[in-house]
Amino acid sequence: MTWIRKARIGDIPTVYTLEAQSFKDPYPPLLLMRLLALYPYGFLVAEREGRVIGYIIFRTVGEKGHIISLAVEERLRKRKIGAELLKKAEEILRKMGMAGMWLEVRESNIPAQRFYARQGFKKVGVAEGYYADGEDGLIYYRTLSS
Template sequence: MKKKVVEAFSIKCVKEFAAPKEVLEQVYSIEKLSFKNPYPKYLFYTLLMEVPEFFLVCLMEGRVVGYIVASLKNGEGHILSLAVHPNYRRRGIGSALLAKALTLMRIDGAWRVKLEVSENNVPALEFYKSHGFKIIGRIESYYEDGSGALLLQKTF
């Protein structure tokens, strides 16, 4: 019988790093590999200043292999971006990042969390549904290419 190999990874807040710029460069590299319309690089620097407690990265052997960034205002959380490097997908990294961010937001008073996902991104939609998110609406022409997004929500 073949044994399943469990790879070790850790999740850390970006603000814990002595050189967050290097970490953000790795995050941006994953963003570009993961999304057809990636966020601009400067946005990640802005988010680090605005929501440092909800900017998490997953490390394997000292390298960033995934990240999540979220915000919280008036009890409502918002997942802004979640991505895992293509070479490290389907290993539980995205689930671990999402679980950690949801836990932190809940501790800080979130009663619900929302996010937008491309209506064409079936794997991401299924991922979020498997973590208790429900579709609550659609946003027309959300992305630069004119495609729409689905609005998802999870309540606690």
């Protein structure tokens, strides 16, 4: 059974392991701790048998939600855990009165683009040179109906 709960400080080392497994330039543990302190409503983890296997980090900017990071343990992907995390984030953002939510994804990250398209996001723009290595970020957006 997988359940989704708010992250705690003790989850940071595992979240970092998942970040490092999933991204070229992972957020370091200190930054993850800072994000947890800044956005306590916006840091959720998926837990299975006492183990953290995925997480989502998000924040609000004006009337919109911004997904900062989302990842699922590599060998447990494609089992709807990512979709569940996103759904919980959506619920929270909707309750906070947000009109929509957006995220950036690497141009080369085709699996994640397919995932977001399946979740109802549309590509709305390009953030040129968004990533540290100069790669463009594609901006995906979805409205949140009440």
